[in-house]
Amino acid sequence: MIPLTLALAFALVQRPDPAALNEAAMKAAAEKREEEAEKLWKQAAEGAPGFFPVLFNLGFFYFSHSRYDQAEPWLARAARARPDDFNSRYLLGTTLVNLDRLEAGLVEWRAALKAQPGNYKLMQIMAVNFSKGRYFKEAAEIARRALALRSDDPNAYFVAITSCQEAGEADAAMEIAHRAVEKFPDSARANFEYGYHLQKLGRSEAAMPYLKKAMAADPSYEEPFYFYGECLMNEDRYEEAVGYLRTSVRNRPDYVMASVTLARALMELERYDEAVRELERVLRLSPKHPQPHLLLSQVYFRMGDEDRAQREKELSQRLRREEPGIMEAPQGRPFRPPPAP
Amino acid sequence: MNRLFASAVLVFFSGLAFHLAVPAFPQGMISGGATAVPRAAPSGRPFPVSFVDVAAEAGLRMKFTYGNETRKKYVIEANGSGAAFLDYDNDGLPDIFLVNGSRLEGFPKAAAPTNYLYRNEGKGRFRDVTRDAGLDRAGWGNGVCAADVDNDGNLDLYVTYWGSNVLYRNNGNGTFSDVTARAGVGGPGSEWSTGCTFLDYDRDGHVDLLVTRYIDFTPGKTPMPGQFPFCTWKGSPVYCGPRGLPFGGATLYHNRGDGTFEDVSIHSGIRKAKDFYAFTAVAADLDGDGWTDIYIACDSTPSLYFRNNRDGTFREIGTEAGVAYSEHGGEQAGMAVSVSDFDNDGRLDILKTNFTGDYPNLYRSFRKGFFNDVSVKAGLGVNPSYIVWGTGLVDLDNDGWKDILQVTGHVYPEVQSIDRTEPYKTPRLVYRNLGNGRFEDVSAMAGPGVAQAYSSRGAAFGDFDNDGDIDVVVMNMHEAPSLLRNDLKGANHWFKVKLQGTKSNRAAIGATVVLRAGKLSQTEPVLSQSSFLSHNDLRLHFGLGDAARVDGITVRWPSGDVEEFPGAPADGLALLVEGTGKTEMVPLRR
Numbered sequence: 001m002i003p004l005t006l007a008l009a010f011a012l013v014q015r016p017d018p019a020a021l022n023e024a025a026m027k028a029a030a031e032k033r034e035e036e037a038e039k040l041w042k043q044a045a046e047g048a049p050g051f052f053p054v055l056f057n058l059g060f061f062y063f064s065h066s067r068y069d070q071a072e073p074w075l076a077r078a079a080r081a082r083p084d085d086f087n088s089r090y091l092l093g094t095t096l097v098n099l100d101r102l103e104a105g106l107v108e109w110r111a112a113l114k115a116q117p118g119n120y121k122l123m124q125i126m127a128v129n130f131s132k133g134r135y136f137k138e139a140a141e142i143a144r145r146a147l148a149l150r151s152d153d154p155n156a157y158f159v160a161i162t163s164c165q166e167a168g169e170a171d172a173a174m175e176i177a178h179r180a181v182e183k184f185p186d187s188a189r190a191n192f193e194y195g196y197h198l199q200k201l202g203r204s205e206a207a208m209p210y211l212k213k214a215m216a217a218d219p220s221y222e223e224p225f226y227f228y229g230e231c232l233m234n235e236d237r238y239e240e241a242v243g244y245l246r247t248s249v250r251n252r253p254d255y256v257m258a259s260v261t262l263a264r265a266l267m268e269l270e271r272y273d274e275a276v277r278e279l280e281r282v283l284r285l286s287p288k289h290p291q292p293h294l295l296l297s298q299v300y301f302r303m304g305d306e307d308r309a310q311r312e313k314e315l316s317q318r319l320r321r322e323e324p325g326i327m328e329a330p331q332g333r334p335f336r337p338p339p340a341p
Numbered sequence: 342m343n344r345l346f347a348s349a350v351l352v353f354f355s356g357l358a359f360h361l362a363v364p365a366f367p368q369g370m371i372s373g374g375a376t377a378v379p380r381a382a383p384s385g386r387p388f389p390v391s392f393v394d395v396a397a398e399a400g401l402r403m404k405f406t407y408g409n410e411t412r413k414k415y416v417i418e419a420n421g422s423g424a425a426f427l428d429y430d431n432d433g434l435p436d437i438f439l440v441n442g443s444r445l446e447g448f449p450k451a452a453a454p455t456n457y458l459y460r461n462e463g464k465g466r467f468r469d470v471t472r473d474a475g476l477d478r479a480g481w482g483n484g485v486c487a488a489d490v491d492n493d494g495n496l497d498l499y500v501t502y503w504g505s506n507v508l509y510r511n512n513g514n515g516t517f518s519d520v521t522a523r524a525g526v527g528g529p530g531s532e533w534s535t536g537c538t539f540l541d542y543d544r545d546g547h548v549d550l551l552v553t554r555y556i557d558f559t560p561g562k563t564p565m566p567g568q569f570p571f572c573t574w575k576g577s578p579v580y581c582g583p584r585g586l587p588f589g590g591a592t593l594y595h596n597r598g599d600g601t602f603e604d605v606s607i608h609s610g611i612r613k614a615k616d617f618y619a620f621t622a623v624a625a626d627l628d629g630d631g632w633t634d635i636y637i638a639c640d641s642t643p644s645l646y647f648r649n650n651r652d653g654t655f656r657e658i659g660t661e662a663g664v665a666y667s668e669h670g671g672e673q674a675g676m677a678v679s680v681s682d683f684d685n686d687g688r689l690d691i692l693k694t695n696f697t698g699d700y701p702n703l704y705r706s707f708r709k710g711f712f713n714d715v716s717v718k719a720g721l722g723v724n725p726s727y728i729v730w731g732t733g734l735v736d737l738d739n740d741g742w743k744d745i746l747q748v749t750g751h752v753y754p755e756v757q758s759i760d761r762t763e764p765y766k767t768p769r770l771v772y773r774n775l776g777n778g779r780f781e782d783v784s785a786m787a788g789p790g791v792a793q794a795y796s797s798r799g800a801a802f803g804d805f806d807n808d809g810d811i812d813v814v815v816m817n818m819h820e821a822p823s824l825l826r827n828d829l830k831g832a833n834h835w836f837k838v839k840l841q842g843t844k845s846n847r848a849a850i851g852a853t854v855v856l857r858a859g860k861l862s863q864t865e866p867v868l869s870q871s872s873f874l875s876h877n878d879l880r881l882h883f884g885l886g887d888a889a890r891v892d893g894i895t896v897r898w899p900s901g902d903v904e905e906f907p908g909a910p911a912d913g914l915a916l917l918v919e920g921t922g923k924t925e926m927v928p929l930r931r
Contacts, residue, residue: 103576135575136376137762168726170379201379234718257669291670294660301661302711313660317643320672 018048022057029061037061045074052081056088063091068098079108086115090122097129106130113142120149124156127163136167147176154184161193173197181210188218196227204231215247222252229261238268249278254285256292263295267302275299290319375699378722384781388773389831390737391788392813396824400467401814403821406454407442407798410819411754414445414566416582417481417503417533417558419752420620421730421798423874424814424822425485426805427496429474430515433930434461435803435878437814439822440482440500445560453479456500463930465806465826475517480504484621484874488539488548489847490524491600496848499526501534501552501874526550526594526602533558533589539869540624540633541846541899542609543653547596548846548869551611553619553637554589556582577759583618584641591619591637591645605653614657617642621874623678625866626853627689628710631901633851636664638675638693648710664691664704668714673699677800677873681734682864683719683743684778687855689866694729694747694873697763701729701747720772720780721745727767728752731800731873735811739833739884741861742774746825748815748873750796766794769815769825790825797823803878807929809835809912811882834858834885834911839927840867843919844900851899854881858911859888885911894924 021044029037041058044051059074075092082088093108109126113119123146130139143163147156157180164173174197180190195210208231214224225248232241245262249255259282266275276299279292286292293316301309396402408418422440429436437459448454455477459467471477481503490497495511505527509517521527528534536553543549563586567578571585593611594602606612618640627634632649636659639645643665647655659665667673674696683690688706695701700722704712716722727749737744747770756763771787772780784791795817805812810829816822836856840849852867865881885891894906898919906917906924916925 135760166376168377170377174379197379201381260670294666294670297661298663301658306656306658306661309658309661316660 018044018051018054021047022051022054025054026057034061045077049077050081052078052085052088055081056085059088059095060091063095066098068095071095072099079111083111084115086112086119089115102129106135118149120146120156123149124159127159130163136163139163140167140169140172144172151183154180154187154190157183158189158193161197165197170197170200174201186217188214188221188224191217192221192224192227195224199227199231204234207231220251222248222255222258225251226255226258226261229258229265233261233265233268236268238265241265242269249282254282256282256286256289260291260295263292263299267295267299270302272299272303288319288323290316290323293319375722375725377725378700378717380723380782381720381779384773384775386773388738388771388783388786389829389833390771390783390786390810391828391830392769392771392790392825393788393828394790394793394823395465395826396814396822399465399824400469401437401439401459401822401824403439403441403457403469404454405439405441405816405819405822406444407818408444409754413580413752413754415558415560415563416556416580416586417560418445419580420483420535420555421796421816421818421873422483423485423731423799423870423872423876424801424816425487425498425876426801426803426814426878427487427498427876428461428878429458429496429498429511429517430460431495432461433927434463434807435805435880436461437467437801437805437824438476438485438498438876439814439816440485440799440874442483443479443481448479450479455479456482461805470515474515475519476509478507478519483533483535484537484870485876486537486539486622486870487848487876487879488850488869490539490548490596492547492842492847494847496879499537499539499550501537503533503558505530506534506537506552520600523600524602525604526552528552528592531559535589535620536622536637536874537870538622538624538635539846539850540635541851542593542624542633542635542649542655543595544632544845544900545596545598546842546844546846546900547598548848548850549596550594550602551622551624551635552592552594553622554591555618555620555640556589557587574753575759579753579755579759588616588642589619590615590617591622608653610650610654610656611647614645614647617645619645620676621678621870621872623680623691623868623871624851625680625689625868626851626897627680627691627706629688629853630709631897631903633899636678636680636691638678640674640676640696641672643672644675644693658710662710663712663714664702666714667700667702668717671699673702675702676728676730677732677871679732679734679745679871680866680868681743683734683774685742685861685863687862687864689853689864690734692732692734692745694732697728697751698725700725701732715778719778720775720782723782724770726763727770729770730798731815731875733800733802733811733813733872733877735802736774736835736882736884737771737811737827738773738829738831739810739835739886740774740776741859741863741884741886741888742776743863744774745772745780746770746791746800746802746813747772748795748797748800748813750798750818754796764794766796768792768794769797788828790823793823795820795823799873799875801872801875801877803880804837804882807914807931833887834889836883836885836891836909836911837914837929838881838883838894839879839914839916840881840896840898841916841918842898842900844902845898845919848879849896849899849919850879853897855895855897856883857892857894857908858883858885858890859892861886861888880914891915 025037025040044054055078062071078088089112093105096105127143140163143160147160177193181194184190192214195207198207211228229241229244248258263275297312425438426435439457460470484501495513498509510520539548572581595605635647637645646659679692691704693702703716749767769791799816810827813825842849891908
């Protein structure tokens, strides 16, 4: 308490300039005297409402403690004080996104990118989050810019592929996937991406060797097994599909879409008991997911147990209302983020 | 000193934002975020169909009113209405009925827009007979369905409104009478009804009536654009809903056979289904058991399939049967429905259209009453950037395989100020059935009438000029309708069937026809409503390819009787009267 009292007394008596208060606050924060630091920054801001370092540091202080609702007004003031500052714009954008204000966050990130047009990492983050905001075209454009900057980084390809695909630029996604597999021929992900896009073009025959190569390169990678299984499903080769789909869910036991697709394959084969077992298994791992219940409703219906089918339907509908965000992507492909740099 | 504490800012670049949650609150209109599935290699086959919009020269000049033209304050202003092809005067030429809306601020009495009835005069010309027919009613109309309610040989009309619905009895002399009050099918007068379909669910020979409601809508109680998360779209304020607004419902009326109906919604089990926003209703024997079932396209909630329990009750089995959700279990914004047999396997399939960012559903029936959504596998995942409304699963090129025509258009007139890539007016879509379970997008080859951009809603399918191919009438928001004349070239043959029930209801609503010609066996139902809140020509149209005659026809009547009819030469219209076993060819007027 003594240092706090002294610092406050000093501040009151001397009316130091905001830079000095900022220095004192930083020192206090570095020494884990966080309450004192907070008060000093606020005092400095009162004396100099437009003094950027104080506004930014206090915003960052809250941000670093995940106190996003408190961080937002200070970072917003910092961004107003210095509109071309990259850090305040970036942090304000991230704060807003964390507050579920994605649209406002994207606006700030756009400004941050304008401040540092060559910031590759921000481009990647923006490409992913712009897609979440359904600004698919902008996401694709940014991802392509990032790829042009760093064509040696496989992650740049993968983000660009996903962004272009989501923007409906299938040809561009395909072309980038092709370049990726040529540049990184032993990469499981690159082989998977190219195989996946060939499959979506309806060229299952061409896709399957790449998906197989991806499976061989990384037998623990769930997606090639899933989509290879889907290729087989599209050719009505349900028996074979079951094996690959089983591997996919073994690799990632909570991969609900693979599990549900496996259940669908088993339903096509009229192996209803096995379908029930698979769906109940994945429900033990993802009990709040409505999809396995939905499929269970269909399996029981086909088995003639309409009352049980009805119960599963109602459960599926209730879960869907409770957690609307739980559903995976419509195309059945959960986004696989690139590893952190 | 202006030092920054945040020297570690860049630490936060380490993938932090990759793991952010999806926003918790859904926007009002469900949109799946689906992207275009790449197209398969083109078949290379020419498409002999060319649609030309001949509405103006045919005399269809009605202007469609439906809320504010430039900005929609409430969802009631956005959805649009249906159209009908029906031969109201039994002269053999399909006439056109168009449902009109209104606007929130109303109109001076004399200027209020009305529905329109256009009489087909032959030679491609129509005459406005709305007033003479007694159909010049103003109000906020939505859907239309037709059937012969009193079995007198004249098609009657039912029109849904935001307000009281109306049943028009066809007097058989070119006029209609409003018999709603006596029939007891107007509803409470405050509801927003959308879909309707006649059906004979209890096989008593009298058509009953199902009416759907979209939302429980009251302007003063409905929030304004941007007020809640469900009043936004892509982050911009737009009208609210349907999500977040009170649900609609469905009502089933039983026809007593004496001109009156009774509400049997509770007894029949229809009322057990809850929490949905309902649009188009279709009644057909979906599981092939000889009893008429009901399918309802629902917006942003699971669609509904009421299976007929054959005892006057229904059980809702949409989820169980596989026709409630997308292939991957997502809720969708269902708008329109078409029912036919796209793969000629003898079972009726269901085509449903949805909002932008989503695919349509092609629910293929693979066993009695079990369906799989094969839309993407069938090649229909290539155009998810359109909001698709009216739709028809019809044979456009007479090759014996059902093709698809769809009309599109956005719901927000200001949409391009929100996302410049999404226009309000968009072109029509045409898919050719390749006969192998797949379709290909041939919109670019289907003529100028398909390429034109409108914000379209209802679409009715029929052969208005009786030249042996399917034409389309389309409702366009705030504009005149389109009449897409199919100028089909080529030598493919065709055949039309008109059913007349005797034990069954006279218009044979709910019948299923199986027609055999050459190597193909085609199955087609008689529907009272389909597409988007619309009514198609009740004469069933079959393309025959190079088959010069029909080998035989089986009719599964709604009475439950199954009757065989002999074949006939191609390129004509056959009248099949229940119980006669005779195929009577009827001349076609042009």
